[in-house]
Amino acid sequence: MGKKSLKEKIIDTALILFEKEGYHGVTVDRIVEQCGTSKGGFYHNFKSKDELLFHIHDIFISYVIEKAQEAYDRYTTPVSRMCAIIQSFTKVFGMYKPHITVFYQESTYLKGEFEININRKRKQYKNIILQIVREGQESGDFRSEVPAEITVMAVIGMVNWLYKWFHEEGPLSIEDIGKIYVDLIFHALLTEKGMKDPEAQEHLLRNQPVKR
Structure with missing residues (x-):
């Protein structure tokens, strides 16, 4: 792995401090002291602490948007697209858990253009x-009697809550949890027609939950 840039070091330091002491409990002075840089180094990469908090969220929300669009473009059926999105969405909690934890703890402090931009991406x-x-x-x-809006919020809410309880040292990997989520959502959402679809059968077989 290559040497981290100063920007990456600042983000890593801020993630630790924000998670431990809260956004308002940490100053720029504290970040640069812990990071071993200067205020000039900080402000060369971020205009403000607010922009740093925005960037922390933007990293992972941009990733899930990219993966969701890739899933939509790569696959041809709603079943396969949904499966791919659930898997990529779940995986982000293994890749960016500190970023997500800090955001959900401190997101109320995002204001103005930062708040508008993040909300736009979440809506996207x-x-x-x-x-x-x-x-x-x-x-x-998919079952038509289940409102689409509520279905979407249920999926997002279920996966989002991973930040509260997922631990890498736990008995299940993030991939195992992704398989469980696919199984749960498909059995709740697919119709008899959808369950008989060969592509659905393939996804369900490939994503059988791991028995412990």
Whole structure:
């Protein structure tokens, strides 16, 4: 692995301090002291502490949007698209758990353009999933009696809560949890027609929960 840039070092230091002491409990002076840089080094990379907090969230929300769009473009059915999105969404909690934890603890401090931009990206992600659910309902693969908006919020809420309880040293890997989520969501959402679809069967077989 290559040497980390100063920007990456500042982010890593801020993640530790924000998670431990809270956003308002940490000053720029404290960040640069812990990071071993200067205020000039900090402000060369971030205009403010608010921009740093925005960047922390933007890292992972941009990743999930990219993966969701990749899933939509790569696969051709609502079932396969939903499966790929759930897996990539779950995986982000293994890759960026500190970023996500800090954001959900401190996101109320984002204001102005930072808040607007983050909310826009979160809505963009939600809309990709919403489109897939609606397409699945129109094709008869997903249950139409379940409101699409509520389905989307249930999926996002279930996966989002991982930041509260997932631990890498726990009995299940993030990949194991992703398989469980696919199984739960598909059995709740798919119609009889959807369950019989060969692509759905393939996904369900490939994502059988690990027995412990």
